[in-house]
Amino acid sequence: MPELPEVETTRRGLAPHVVGRRVLALVIRQPRLREPIAREVATRVKGRTVLRLSRRGKYLLLHFANGDLIVHLGMSGSLRIVEETAEAGSHDHVDWVLDSGYRLRFRDPRRFGTVAWASSAKAHALLRALGPEPLTSDFHATGLFDRSRGRRVAVKQFLMDHRVVAGIGNIYANEALFRAGIHPARAAGRIALCRYERLVEAVRRVLHEAIEAGGTTLRDFVGGEGQAGYFSQQLQVYGRAGQACAECGGVIACIRIGQRSTYYCPRCQR
DNA sequence: CGACACACCTGGATGC
DNA sequence: TGCATCCAGGTGTGTC
Numbered sequence: 001m002p003e004l005p006e007v008e009t010t011r012r013g014l015a016p017h018v019v020g021r022r023v024l025a026l027v028i029r030q031p032r033l034r035e036p037i038a039r040e041v042a043t044r045v046k047g048r049t050v051l052r053l054s055r056r057g058k059y060l061l062l063h064f065a066n067g068d069l070i071v072h073l074g075m076s077g078s079l080r081i082v083e084e085t086a087e088a089g090s091h092d093h094v095d096w097v098l099d100s101g102y103r104l105r106f107r108d109p110r111r112f113g114t115v116a117w118a119s120s121a122k123a124h125a126l127l128r129a130l131g132p133e134p135l136t137s138d139f140h141a142t143g144l145f146d147r148s149r150g151r152r153v154a155v156k157q158f159l160m161d162h163r164v165v166a167g168i169g170n171i172y173a174n175e176a177l178f179r180a181g182i183h184p185a186r187a188a189g190r191i192a193l194c195r196y197e198r199l200v201e202a203v204r205r206v207l208h209e210a211i212e213a214g215g216t217t218l219r220d221f222v223g224g225e226g227q228a229g230y231f232s233q234q235l236q237v238y239g240r241a242g243q244a245c246a247e248c249g250g251v252i253a254c255i256r257i258g259q260r261s262t263y264y265c266p267r268c269q270r
Numbered sequence: 271c272g273a274c275a276c277a278c279c280t281g282g283a284t285g286c
Numbered sequence: 287t288g289c290a291t292c293c294a295g296g297t298g299t300g301t302c
Contacts, residue, residue, distance in 0.1 A: 110279045
């Protein structure tokens with residue numbers, strides 16, 4: 001579910017409800033995520049005020065005076081604001097009880113998500129190796145070009161490598177490559193600089209548009225206030241195998257690259 | 271180091 | 287209706 005636009009949508013939706021609020025208590029119903037939630041997480045945040053809410057790649061960061069809480073939504077996670085009295089479902093693993101009378105609630109059916117504490121998030125092992133943020137000037141064609149020389153890996157996998165660029169998952173890798181006219185299976189090291197320039201622009205454009213639309217809801221993604229995202233209506237290749245390409249009228253194909261479904265137009269993408 | 275398979279976990283869609 | 291199978295938005299780890 002959540003790639004960069006969905007996490008950003010979540011951040012924007014939550015910020016007005018969370019920033020400046022004090023955490024009265026942390027309720028952990030199910031600590032067994034991909035990595036078990038450390039006991040430390042509850043004691044560190046209790047009684048502390050959320051100073052700021054930020055995002056790095058697909059990670060959402062709650063900043064406190066004594067450190068940072070790192071949250072990753074995995075494949076099926078969501079964060080939302082609920083009434084103090086709202087009953088918890090079977091996949092509602094963590095609540096932050098806020099001094100506003102509301103709770104911040106983490107739901108994650110597949111439990112691939114992460115909740116971790118760090119004295120400084122950016123120095124934490126999970127974030128340290130992340131590549132540039134795609135919506136900043138740190139992300140540029142020459143960087144991609146230089147890093148890709150000699151690499152035989154498919155450009156789609158290269159684009160989804162978070163050390164190369166942070167926050168791009170399967171949906172937006174497919175969409176960006178379509179918009180750039182690049183075949184997803186092409187070796188990353190065999191793409192010219194000018195085509196990486198097109199790709200960088202395509203990545204920026206697709207991420208911006210998705211954030212504007214409130215993210216992509218395929219099954220169950222909801223933003224911080226429980227709203228669905230509407231970018232799925234603007235997807236041009238993802239999930240569209242067998243349908244007509246909006247550009248050329250050809251048929252959208254689906255192949256496997258790196259064990260992930262990969263959608264593209266064989267006529268538009270080379 | 272790079273390429274690749276697989277692990278974690280649940281729910282929904284599909285097919286018989 | 288019931289059951290088996292496959293698939294899914296992510297990413298750290300282990301193998302060659």
